[in-house]
Amino acid sequence: MPRTASSTSRHTGRSRLFRVTAALVVLAALGGYLAVQYVTGNKLVEGCTVESADGSDGRARTYRMSPEQASNAATISAVGVSRGMPERAVTIALATALQESGLRNIEHGDRDSLGLFQQRPSQGWGTEEQILDPVYSAGEFYRHLAKVPGYSRLPLTVAAQRVQRSGFPQAYAKHEPDAALLSAALTGRTPAALNCVPPRATAAKADPAKVRSELVRAFGKDVLPAREVTSPDGKSAAGAPAAGPISVPVRATRASGGGGKDADRRGWELAHWAVARSEALRIDEVSYADRVWKAGAGWRTERKESGTTEVRIGLAQ
Template identity: 75%
Template sequence: MPRTVAPARRHSARSRRLRLTAAFAVLVAVAGYLTVQYVTGGTSSDQCTVESADGSAGDGRTYRMSSEQAANAATISAVGTTRGMPERAVTIALATALQESGLRNIEHGDRDSLGLFQQRPSQGWGTEKQILDPVYSAGQFYEHLAEVPGYSRLPLTVAAQRVQRSGFPQAYAKHEPDAALLAAALTGRTPASLNCEPPRSTAGTGGMTKVRAALVRSFGKDVLPATDGAGAETPAAGAAAGALSVPVDTPLRSGKGGTAQRGWELAHWAVAQSEALGIDEVAYAGKTWESGSGWRTERKESGTTSIRIQLAR
């Protein structure tokens, strides 16, 4: 005769299995999250440094990062300002990327999370290829942030969480000071505050075509002067072989910063991208950045209508 199991015992066993399954799922999620944090929080070469406006006096804030992180941060900032987003939005985006990926464009994460913001294809953020494109993923973040009512007045953790739906929303808060420092530099509000020292062995690996393409990808097609039908630069766009002059008086700059802030935004973008694009020198407003030596003040004040980008000679 079959053994009869009491309903109460069957219910207890089923509840115990459900609790164990739920606990296992939580452990898997936490393990995935910790794996991402471990991988993205590892050591880096710290080739780039951002200082606050009073950093030279020794009492300012400093943030160090790799060339890869600087390039990704500059892309996030450029996409935001090109969309007309304020500096606060850039700060929120940078803090989110610092927490989610350590500003690295990683190809793994919790479940199917990918990229700078750990966006998930299964949740409608785009295809894997799209999400692993920093310009696309930053654009998606800003698109969702813009839909959050009053996001600029919300605490950073609240604004970021409305976009991300993270299981660890309070984790964004610890990145706010660094993100604000980065945003001030990358939006151009603090002149000559970003310095990178890319290894000389990688200089010259870009090519001006690659530099122009990266500028247009980050800032839009109007960032550069018109080209002829063959795609060649007009004389005003190239000052010399291996050099590019980028105008700063464009309609892309929104807000109160004006032309000077736009110029420093472009200059800092070029410095941040120096290793990836083989940029050797950036000059704007009487200051010149050179790979291996950083920023210096020129004896003769240069103009503020354009920045000059020079590849390695």
């Protein structure tokens, strides 16, 4: 049957509508693709990333986390190293916290379990206030781990279970690859491996006294020169107001054994701690050796004649 003028008009209208709809679908798909590329291309996306060196298959491994998780992971690592614990102990602790709390300092859990490691006040782990302090809870985990004979040679699940007495001991195993990646960076073995893009939702200034206090709480009083150690009122040992930027001397630790390479590892441990805690402590810049990290920009190489004797921490003003 021949088409009438009205049927031809309706056909043309449907064709035009189909073409417009198809064009919108293509544009939406393109927008989604570009958004994914923006995120996966490590552009200015909020959060923290740890990346390994190339593995045996030629590909780097990556682990992504929130600033809160990175801050807690850095605290767990720092407390372990300050106690002379080896990297393996840090891996065990991180895998345990990943399973128990997802590296979040939660105020609830099974029965009276709390905090990063879901420790229970009723089982002698401390008061609720103590357990919700990441420095304290990490210290308690390491104190119990150190009592496990040969823990560094045990399978991770066995070592963690000797401390935790969990009803699901095999669950720790699935976190071991990510925990090992994190510990390699946070103990300084993998340089410039941790990058954070803090949200910076507010323009609050940093508190230099708080940064110094947190350094001492995590790493011990010897992390800073005596004149830089602050008291609870925010004053330095000499009585002068604490001010930034902060210079942290790099010295080999008891855990690393000493020597140039070990001191360099200590430097990266301190630098990564500062980057991981950049959101919580309002840290804007971290420099060590020939690398500089800036909030929102990541790491860049900046050639210097020296710079391996201290880590410099720049604060939001």
